[in-house]
Amino acid sequence: SQTIHQWPATLVQPVGSPLSLECTVEGTSNPNLYWYRQAAGRGLQLLFYSVGIGQISSEVPQNLSASRPQDRQFILSSKKLLLSDSGFYLCAWSVGYSNSPLHFGNGTRLTVT
Amino acid sequence: DQQVKQNSPSLSVQEGRISILNCDYTNSMFDYFLWYKKYPAEGPTFLISISSIKDKNEDGRFTVFLNKSAKHLSLHIVPSQPGDSAVYFCAASVLSGSARQLTFGSGTQLTVLP
Numbered sequence: 001s002q003t004i005h006q007w008p009a010t011l012v013q014p015v016g017s018p019l020s021l022e023c024t025v026e027g028t029s030n031p032n033l034y035w036y037r038q039a040a041g042r043g044l045q046l047l048f049y050s051v052g053i054g055q056i057s058s059e060v061p062q063n064l065s066a067s068r069p070q071d072r073q074f075i076l077s078s079k080k081l082l083l084s085d086s087g088f089y090l091c092a093w094s095v096g097y098s099n100s101p102l103h104f105g106n107g108t109r110l111t112v113t
Numbered sequence: 114d115q116q117v118k119q120n121s122p123s124l125s126v127q128e129g130r131i132s133i134l135n136c137d138y139t140n141s142m143f144d145y146f147l148w149y150k151k152y153p154a155e156g157p158t159f160l161i162s163i164s165s166i167k168d169k170n171e172d173g174r175f176t177v178f179l180n181k182s183a184k185h186l187s188l189h190i191v192p193s194q195p196g197d198s199a200v201y202f203c204a205a206s207v208l209s210g211s212a213r214q215l216t217f218g219s220g221t222q223l224t225v226l227p
Contacts, residue, residue, distance in 0.1 A: 043202060094213060099162070
């Protein structure tokens with residue numbers, strides 16, 4: 001069966017510091033991969049998605065970037081964090097094309113101080 | 114511009130009764146709809162989905178109804194159980210290239226009272 005791992009679970013970082021969140025998927029090949037963010041009291045906002053290695057689509061211009069160095073690895077990064085980057089970051093995967101749901105990891109709670 | 118709206122931030126229901134969660138959308142290009150359940154500090158868990166070619170899909174205690182003309186989606190939980198207490202998100206999807214992009218509502222906190 002497929003599983004998704006996301007770490008760390010919680011992170012406290014000062015303003016201006018870099019960020020790297022990692023997500024890996026097991027049990028499937030060539031998944032679509034996604035990064036979402038949930039701000040306090042809000043819904044989930046799509047940040048990036050990827051349909052293959054090195055292919056990244058950005059939905060919201062911002063202080064973050066994403067990379068997919070391997071088929072089942074998705075990384076969310078920032079060179080300099082802002083206070084507004086605080087939130088709950090979720091990685092998800094799905095199979096391509098079909099009407100299939102996204103499956104989410106357990107998320108990373110990021111607090112920028 | 115919120116394309117997917119859940120106008121009720123919270124709902125309380127007695128155990129054993131029906132829970133009805135509602136969702137409205139504006140984009141007529143959405144063709145696949147989903148409901149997720151989320152506990153605090155966890156990722157959302159997929160519950161049930163429906164394609165735009167259907168108007169009803171049932172899975173155990175969960176039924177999703179789609180009214181395309183009204184651009185309205187609802188989730189019925191019967192009978193409701195205390196373990197159903199969580200935040201429920203509806204999501205609407207459109208195929209973009211080879212990936213489905215989900216647009217989420219802001220969620221409804223369901224509390225099932227014993």
